[in-house]
Amino acid sequence: MLYDLARPFFFSLEAEKAHGLTIAGLKALPLGPAPKNDPVLATKLAGLTFPNPIGMAPGFDKNGEVPDALVRLGFGFAEVGTLTPLPQAGNSKPRIFRLPEDKAVINRLGFNNEGQDKAIPRIKRIGRRMGKGILGINIGANKDSADRIADYVIGVRNMAPLADYLTVNISSPNTPGLRALQDKGALEELLSAVMEARGDIEVPVFLKVAPDLEPADIDDIIDVVMTHKLHALIISNTTITRPQLQSANGEETGGLSGAPLKDLALQRLKDFRTASGGKIPLIGVGGISTAQDAYDRILAGASLVQLYTAMIYAGPAIARRMNCNLAKLLKRDGFASVGDAVGAGDK
Template sequence: MSFFASLTDTAYALVRPLVHATDGEAAHNLTVAALEPLPRARRALTSPALATDVAGIAFPNPVGLAPGFDKDARVAHAMPHFGFGFVEVGTLTPLPQAGNPRPRLFRLVEDAAVINRMGFNNGGQAAASARILRQRHHDFPVPLGINIGANKDSADRIADYAAGMAAMGVLADYITVNISSPNTPGLRALQDRGALEALLDAVGDQQDDRAPVPVFLKVAPDLEPADIDDLVKVALDKRLAALIVANTTVSRPTLRARHAEEAGGLSGAPLHDLALQRLKDFRTASGGTIPLVGVGGIATAEQAWARIRAGASLVQIYSAMIYEGPGLAARIARGLEKLAERDGFARVADAVGVGG
């Protein structure tokens, strides 16, 4: 693990009781504000065993930052310091929006979980574009994904995604089409086959044929088998670059914390089993013909390794950092290196989809 990540983990252990005594959203905003002045990272955590290629993009290691942490692309420049092999910002909508009323972010400490109903709160794509341009003016040591969504009150949500692609595609190493948040009413209906085909056609129309940007699709874990089959067929037909499995869940396993019944999407440890199963389902449905990104409830190298062996080419984390500290990505990446060696793989990428 990098010295920087180790140092910040030590500091976080000291202040964590104070952080957890603070409103979740306020603590998050303070964290982003503290990270923003950091110098840009000049190198990535990598090794021959960790480096991988997905959708024609070179990833120094397979551990990424999930969207939601850096909604407005304020701290992407600093996140490789913590061991991340790629960073995904957003969700960004065409127009700024305040999101849902507060409180809207709840820690479930006893469950190592989070419930959020943020509602795509962000400052809009134009403001984020200016920040990303400044960051990308210099060499950026890891791939940058940009997650796009639709405004809540939009009269034409498909047009919003097309606008997002037009505005952000030129700035991104990949674009994620997020139609799986449970916190914008009606958004998940865009996962229906007909609506999804129309949406992806509209997004595709905004591609630069000379330099098309890979398009990833983020799906919900709350899907039926027929939904999975349809999504895979559309993904293959529209030549999507990857599927991200999965977003937060509206289901409620047994939880202990007092905020367990709050409305919104559940993430963290209780999502682990469902997200892993959905990844396996998508791997089976696709026969390994489309890359998968595993996300949801990953807090250890062993859990990330299980996701990779189940079919994930990349993994993402966010909620677990609240409980495990900011050095988690570096610990997972170095742990994956050791697990690959233990199991006889020269590279972590060689274990994708081997089962186990």
């Protein structure tokens, strides 16, 4: 209710300024301890125990400033980044566009962040305050890098010691050529280098892919991921496609997130579930704004889900509300845990 009153003020600000104000508020406000989670929500993936399956997607906390605050808001895990080896300003402004009629956002940020060297001491300090919440670190390549695979290797070496899990992000549409790393040959070379750089550090490695894929792409990705024994796939990032949109900003270039992405992201999750035979854990992202949306992804094969755009429209209480309602849905249908419900829609 408080956010309903504050939202007109935030929406009167340019989107990136409002986001900066939100980060500053989370750093300054005393949020209290993380809420207690219903035991039915505890979720295991890649040797990690998540107190609940609702996570904050990367892009919100690009520089690793407030993952602990997100856990206190009720998120079971927070994924910071995307962090690149060197700082970069990203694309020119304006580069974030709200689509309120569609409950969506288009962004063309371009991995703007302060760089890994600046993030490392901050994450070391904040990571100790995560409690039972899980910290993910999302790594990417600099736009002007002469060797993008080498950038990911640097990211692994820098961030693996600090993370509960690492995400290799090759799915952003806003860094020219980045999605080409999803091609089988390039992906084989990338994941070989990443897993070699990981070495003996026992940190799970996830791969984040785009929703804009053909069936042959999905089969190739599954093949390479299984060969290199990655721990999970994150399905998916923003889309460059444009479903029917009502907002005047709908023609802006960049990645579309929010409610219009829901059907595409759900279908892509199902496609990866089918292609992998359920052998690779999946994390569902895209258009998730309610407990029912999260439940639908779990039934379709997701062990965890992430959101970001939905919080822009629903406010910071969204994780607590979703967890409360998700627990009710699980119990209603006789599931003792999230894990018991994963992929139950296949049956």
